[in-house]
Amino acid sequence: MKNALHEWNLAPQEAIALQKELAQRLEPADRIDPVTHIAGMDIGFEDGGDTTRAAIVLLKWDPATAPDLAVVEQIVHREPTRMPYIPGLLSFREIPAALGAFEKLSVMPELIMVDGQGIAHPRRLGIAAHLGLWLDLPTIGIAKSRLYGKHEDVGEARGDWTPLRAKNATIGAVLRSRAKVKPVFVSPGHRISLETSLEWVVRCLGRTKLPEPTRLADRLASRRDQRKK
DNA sequence: GCGACAG
DNA sequence: ATCTTGTCGC
Numbered sequence: 001m002k003n004a005l006h007e008w009n010l011a012p013q014e015a016i017a018l019q020k021e022l023a024q025r026l027e028p029a030d031r032i033d034p035v036t037h038i039a040g041m042d043i044g045f046e047d048g049g050d051t052t053r054a055a056i057v058l059l060k061w062d063p064a065t066a067p068d069l070a071v072v073e074q075i076v077h078r079e080p081t082r083m084p085y086i087p088g089l090l091s092f093r094e095i096p097a098a099l100g101a102f103e104k105l106s107v108m109p110e111l112i113m114v115d116g117q118g119i120a121h122p123r124r125l126g127i128a129a130h131l132g133l134w135l136d137l138p139t140i141g142i143a144k145s146r147l148y149g150k151h152e153d154v155g156e157a158r159g160d161w162t163p164l165r166a167k168n169a170t171i172g173a174v175l176r177s178r179a180k181v182k183p184v185f186v187s188p189g190h191r192i193s194l195e196t197s198l199e200w201v202v203r204c205l206g207r208t209k210l211p212e213p214t215r216l217a218d219r220l221a222s223r224r225d226q227r228k229k
Numbered sequence: 230g231c232g233a234c235a236g
Numbered sequence: 237a238t239c240t241t242g243t244c245g246c
Contacts, residue, residue: 042236043236043237044236044237044238045236045237045238046238048238048239049237049238085235085236085237086234087233087234087235087236088234088235090235090236091235093236094236115235115236116235116236117235120235121235122234126235127235127236141235143235143236144235144236145234145235145236146234146235147233147234147235147236148233148234148235180246185235221237222237223237223238
């Protein structure tokens with residue numbers, strides 16, 4: 001039986017070994033149920049970092065009104081922070097709190113957009129990939145900056161993108177989600193291809209840099225506009 | 230050995 | 237990520 005105490009409280013070397021093992025279980029091909037709900041997930045911190053705040057925004061998918069999607073549910077879940085930020089091991093710091101938030105969600109989505117990398121990671125297991133494997137749900141990683149991989153300059157027009165590559169493999173895409181704004185890094189997590197990931201991200205793109213699911217989750221996880229009760 | 234380094 | 241006000245630009 002999987003127990004968070006044993007699966008998440010690992011020493012860096014053990015976590016790295018686990019990532020290599022789990023990455024082999026990722027499904028790179030699309031295996032997605034008909035999408036009716038999409039969730040955006042992000043993490044924030046309080047108390048100078050002592051408290052981790054996981055936020056989820058559940059949206060009803062409606063191609064007729066997209067990218068304007070109705071908010072069905074919002075969850076904010078707090079837990080004591082368990083470990084520091086270590087590049088490459090982000091999921092071990094943030095996923096435990098995220099799981100607590102998903103447990104409070106009344107309806108599970110068919111697709112999740114996560115703030116962070118999918119397989120665009122040195123061991124192919126960014127937070128979006130790790131979360132997807134754990135929940136066994138399709139996930140897409142949308143990061144605001146690069147962690148791993150190389151790429152050419154991306155076009156200036158909204159929608160332009162260029163491959164993010166590492167070791168002769170394409171691990172994601174650098175997408176100009178909004179003209180004149182720094183591009184976002186899109187990479188598939190679990191049960192979804194890069195092509196399909198880009199389609200969904202673009203479909204959920206308003207006139208902002210981030211697609212609606214992560215933009216709203218970002219805002220909910222952030223300290224400034226939501227206030228602790 | 231020297232940088233780079235999601236959030 | 238977070239600490240923080242005003243300010244430049246579309």
